[in-house]
Amino acid sequence: MKALKALSTSVGSKYLVALTGLSLVGFLTAHLAGNLLILLGPEKFNGYGHALISNPLVIPAELGLIGLLLLHIFKALRHVLLGRTARPQAYTRKVWAGAPSRKSWGSTTMLVSGIILLVFLVSHIATLKFGADYPSAEPGVRDLYRLVVEVFHSPGIVAFYVVAMVVIGLHLRHGISSAFQSLGLMTPGWTASILAIGLWLSVILAGGFALIPVWVYLFL
Amino acid sequence: MKVHLKVWRQTGPDATGRLVDYTAENIAPDMSFLEMLDSVNETLIARGEDPIAFDSDCREGICGTCGVMVDGRPHGPDSCTTVCQLHMRRYNDGDTIVIEPWQALAFPLIKDLVVDRGAFDTIIQAGGYTSVNTGGAPDANAILIPKTVADEAMDAAVCIGCGACVAACKNASAALFTSAKITQLSLLPQGQAEASTRVVEMVDAMDAAGFGGCSNEGECEAVCPKGISLKHIATMNREYRKAMFANR
Ligand code: FES
Numbered sequence: 001m002k003a004l005k006a007l008s009t010s011v012g013s014k015y016l017v018a019l020t021g022l023s024l025v026g027f028l029t030a031h032l033a034g035n036l037l038i039l040l041g042p043e044k045f046n047g048y049g050h051a052l053i054s055n056p057l058v059i060p061a062e063l064g065l066i067g068l069l070l071l072h073i074f075k076a077l078r079h080v081l082l083g084r085t086a087r088p089q090a091y092t093r094k095v096w097a098g099a100p101s102r103k104s105w106g107s108t109t110m111l112v113s114g115i116i117l118l119v120f121l122v123s124h125i126a127t128l129k130f131g132a133d134y135p136s137a138e139p140g141v142r143d144l145y146r147l148v149v150e151v152f153h154s155p156g157i158v159a160f161y162v163v164a165m166v167v168i169g170l171h172l173r174h175g176i177s178s179a180f181q182s183l184g185l186m187t188p189g190w191t192a193s194i195l196a197i198g199l200w201l202s203v204i205l206a207g208g209f210a211l212i213p214v215w216v217y218l219f220l
Numbered sequence: 221m222k223v224h225l226k227v228w229r230q231t232g233p234d235a236t237g238r239l240v241d242y243t244a245e246n247i248a249p250d251m252s253f254l255e256m257l258d259s260v261n262e263t264l265i266a267r268g269e270d271p272i273a274f275d276s277d278c279r280e281g282i283c284g285t286c287g288v289m290v291d292g293r294p295h296g297p298d299s300c301t302t303v304c305q306l307h308m309r310r311y312n313d314g315d316t317i318v319i320e321p322w323q324a325l326a327f328p329l330i331k332d333l334v335v336d337r338g339a340f341d342t343i344i345q346a347g348g349y350t351s352v353n354t355g356g357a358p359d360a361n362a363i364l365i366p367k368t369v370a371d372e373a374m375d376a377a378v379c380i381g382c383g384a385c386v387a388a389c390k391n392a393s394a395a396l397f398t399s400a401k402i403t404q405l406s407l408l409p410q411g412q413a414e415a416s417t418r419v420v421e422m423v424d425a426m427d428a429a430g431f432g433g434c435s436n437e438g439e440c441e442a443v444c445p446k447g448i449s450l451k452h453i454a455t456m457n458r459e460y461r462k463a464m465f466a467n468r
Binding site: 002003009010011012013014015074078082083085086087088089090091092093094096097098099100101102103107108110139174177178181182183184185186187189191217 | 225228237239268289291292293318320322324325326329346388390392393395420423424426427430431432433434435436437438441442443449450451453454455456457458459460463464
């Protein structure tokens with residue numbers, strides 16, 4: 001009860017946004033590593049897909065991810081709404097304060113980028129997870145490789161994915177380091193490193209994910 | 221010199237406010253920003269008009285009474301400077317300056333540029349104190365505190381409570397103000413008695429007063445006339461976690 005109350009204050013809510021956000025970044029990192037197997041050819045990629053899907057833990061893991069995502073969205077929306085209510089009358093003139101402020105295009109667009117990512121996520125799962133179930137040469141193994149290559153030969157879809165990855169980069173550019181601050185882990189000695197890691201990890205994740213559709217379109 | 225002003229005028233808490241144009245004539249570059257407003261007010265009074273209401277007290281940057289948005293930035297363009305310490309030499313002849321009050325649900329407007337910052341007092345009353353009974357004036361060196369710790373506590377204690385952090389924040393959050401007091405007291409031995417309750421009670425008071433949460437952008441730190449660091453918000457969050465798991 002005490003913990004529930006503590007996690008519903010402005011500070012406690014940001015704890016949950018941070019914890020769920022960082023968990024989702026962990027998932028993205030693993031997801032990217034797995035996806036890059038597509039560069040090694042159909043056997044490796046389909047084998048990896050099959051191993052994942054036939055693991056009995058996959059359903060609980062998926063439910064866990066959905067739970068994390070919903071909690072993240074719920075607490076983040078609450079935070080945004082609270083902030084809007086806290087300033088009923090807008091300024092006629094307002095400028096960015098400049099250094100040492102960390103305000104960035106990423107930090108000012110968290111709500112918009114979040115909404116775009118949600119739309120992307122739904123379409124992404126619909127196209128690939130619930131897309132055509134081609135059989136591969138090996139019985140019982142889905143030819144996911146064929147589906148991915150087919151999907152990413154449409155320039156429209158490739159463009160959509162690349163744009164979505166720019167958006168995720170923006171979201172993470174603020175989100176990763178901000179999570180450390182929310183959790184109280186951004187001590188003076190670590191601040192510069194955490195800001196740098198947040199920036200680079202967002203570039204690597206966004207760039208890595210964007211590379212796949214482009215690579216498939218051009219070379220596979 | 222001469223400057224054009226667009227000043228937020230609002231007759232009372234429930235009235236609708238709007239920007240009104242004024243021209244400040246015969247302004248000496250060495251006048252402070254508030255002296256410039258004083259001179260505009262003298263002209264208004266001479267004309268039988270209502271002068272522009274604004275707050276100030278020490279006019280030397282130490283009390284935290286002054287504070288307005290100047291061209292969209294709390295306390296004006298200079299970093300680590302209160303608006304009473306801003307001088308007209310910062311401007312050119314003929315410039316236009318927009319002046320608005322702090323806008324936040326928790327800081328209800330009283331008149332023109334004057335807002336009620338009593339919510340800050342409510343936050344302090346909730347936990348920004350130590351209940352150590354000191355009796356008569358204690359010997360300053362009875363409890364030894366390492367210099368580095370004392371300095372860090374002092375860095376947090378220099379907050380003058382002007383409200384610029386709330387004014388700058390897109391969420392009108394009081395996190396910087398609240399966290400500065402929490403850091404200050406959490407560093408000092410006298411603050412340990414209430415360490416596990418203070419942060420929770422101050423955060424509750426902050427939320428109850430109608431301030432928003434912290435988005436970790438740090439606009440507050442950039443506009444703070446005392447340069448209070450964002451690291452204090454991290455400290456507050458850390459103290460909050462400790463309090464959450466404290467056995468009480
Ligand atoms: S009037 Fe005291 S700080 Fe400006």
